[in-house]
Amino acid sequence: xxxxGLEQARALAPRMAQRAADYDxxxxxxxxxxxxxxxxxxxxxxxxxxxxxxGGTFRDYADVALVLGSGNGASAxxxxxxxxxTGALAGVPxxxxxxxxxxxxxxxxRDRILRAAAGGALYAVAMSERGxxxxxxxxxxxxxxxxxxxxxxxxxxxxxxxxxxxAYLVAARTADPGEPRVSQFLVPAGPxxxxxxxxDALGMRATASHDLHLDCLxxxxxxxxxxxxxAVGLAQAMPQWLVASYAAVYVGVAxxxxxxxxxxxxxxxxxxxxxxxxxxxxADAAVAAARLVVLEAARRVDxxxxxALTNRWVWRAKLTAGQTAMEVAASLLEAAGTSATRRGHPLxxxxxxxxxxxxxxxxxxxxxxxxxxAALGEDPEQVARW
Ligand SMILES: Cc1cc2nc3c(=O)[nH]c(=O)nc-3n(C[C@H](O)[C@H](O)[C@H](O)COP(=O)(O)OP(=O)(O)OC[C@H]3O[C@@H](n4cnc5c(N)ncnc54)[C@H](O)[C@@H]3O)c2cc1C
Numbered sequence: 035x036x037x038x039g040l041e042q043a044r045a046l047a048p049r050m051a052q053r054a055a056d057y058d059x060x061x062x063x064x065x066x067x068x069x070x071x072x073x074x075x076x077x078x079x080x081x082x083x084x085x086x087x088x089g090g091t092f093r094d095y096a097d098v099a100l101v102l103g104s105g106n107g108a109s110a111x112x113x114x115x116x117x118x119x120t121g122a123l124a125g126v127p128x129x130x131x132x133x134x135x136x137x138x139x140x141x142x143x144r145d146r147i148l149r150a151a152a153g154g155a156l157y158a159v160a161m162s163e164r165g166x167x168x169x170x171x172x173x174x175x176x177x178x179x180x181x182x183x184x185x186x187x188x189x190x191x192x193x194x195x196x197x198x199x200x201a202y203l204v205a206a207r208t209a210d211p212g213e214p215r216v217s218q219f220l221v222p223a224g225p226x227x228x229x230x231x232x233x234d235a236l237g238m239r240a241t242a243s244h245d246l247h248l249d250c251l252x253x254x255x256x257x258x259x260x261x262x263x264x265a266v267g268l269a270q271a272m273p274q275w276l277v278a279s280y281a282a283v284y285v286g287v288a289x290x291x292x293x294x295x296x297x298x299x300x301x302x303x304x305x306x307x308x309x310x311x312x313x314x315x316x317a318d319a320a321v322a323a324a325r326l327v328v329l330e331a332a333r334r335v336d337x338x339x340x341x342a343l344t345n346r347w348v349w350r351a352k353l354t355a356g357q358t359a360m361e362v363a364a365s366l367l368e369a370a371g372t373s374a375t376r377r378g379h380p381l382x383x384x385x386x387x388x389x390x391x392x393x394x395x396x397x398x399x400x401x402x403x404x405x406x407x408a409a410l411g412e413d414p415e416q417v418a419r420w
């Protein structure tokens with residue numbers, strides 16, 4: 035099987051794995067990985083072919099992210115943010131956009147953004163804030179109309195790729211508290227944006243998820259969709275990008291845990307121990323199952339986007355992937371023994387990286403609550419989650 039981008043991802047993953055320890059140790063941006071991704075055209079994975087991209091589907095994204103995640107989860111997460119911006123922009127059907135009343139200028143802006151991505155531009159997501167997390171309804175970053183565009187002011191946190199992206203998808207609310215509307219802007223890197231290097235975290239250390247301070251002017255067509263107040267509705271309409279796109283990355287990380295444990299086990303002759311074999315066997319079954327859930331969700335996103343059952347699979351995928359990565363990493367570290375907990379051992383890094391899956395929104399608890407509500411026959415979207 036070889037969809038768009040998969041061959042390139044398979045060629046890159048071993049190189050990413052080789053560089054991962056250094057980036058993790060220093061907590062530095064994985065510049066070599068992202069340069070490779072740009073160079074082989076993967077920034078254009080979700081861009082339609084008419085605009086110079088690969089025309090990937092959500093399933094193609096999932097296949098590529100699984101492979102990149104097995105190389106270096108941190109680099110794959112930066113790529114995930116870029117794919118979310120380009121995939122969501124490319125994925126809104128024109129007739130739906132027109133029915134929403136989107137102005138014609140939106141289509142030109144969309145094509146410009148996507149064409150640049152096919153040419154190597156990298157986009158990041160600046161949604162989360164200290165105190166608000168990723169809850170769009172509680173953001174404090176504001177925007178206000180000014181002559182020719184908008185002024186955006188506020189502070190973001192956990193911005194993967196901060197300081198290295200060409201533009202940031204920024205979620206902000208109207209400055210006027212009387213009419214709270216949350217909108218999204220694509221803000222070019224440059225004057226009015228400063229990076230505060232705050233990311234020194236347990237896992238996914240190479241994502242460079244630093245704080246971002248904004249006080250900038252953007253042109254009118256930086257408002258994505260051309261209409262204010264679309265952010266929360268889009269989050270609900272396209273949960274695959276906000277909820278499940280990390281899932282494939284974390285299944286890739288879980289697969290890397292198995293590969294690292296097998297290598298360690300063979301080197302040290304631990305394969306003769308039934309307990310070690312059993313831990314590997316359970317991990318093998320769990321990762322295979324998680325992969326199937328992620329791919330089933332992706333298949334449904336392409337076949338019936340926004341469908342109630344599709345969305346249920348999307349939330350299942352995020353929960354299953356986050357939980358599986360964390361459990362597999364913990365179990366295999368125990369199988370490998372204390373020598374694998376030394377700094378610099380692949381399992382030590384993977385254990386920390388895998389721990390982040392269930393923390394990324396929607397967290398495992400939020401996913402489980404959504405699924406439990408659906409299982410009870412109630413509408414999970416009636417509960418305010420964003
Ligand atoms: C490796 C990594 C990379 C990231 N990259 C980015 C990025 O590029 N851009 C970006 O914007 N963000 C990014 N994030 C941030 C991520 O979105 C945050 O984890 C998120 O915003 C949560 O913020 P918080 O940690 O303050 O937790 P909170 O959201 O405040 O969560 C704290 C607790 O509240 C619970 N909770 C949260 N919401 C609900 C709810 N609606 N209902 C019930 N319980 C709830 C959670 O389960 C958790 O137990 C990244 C995070 C990680 C770990």
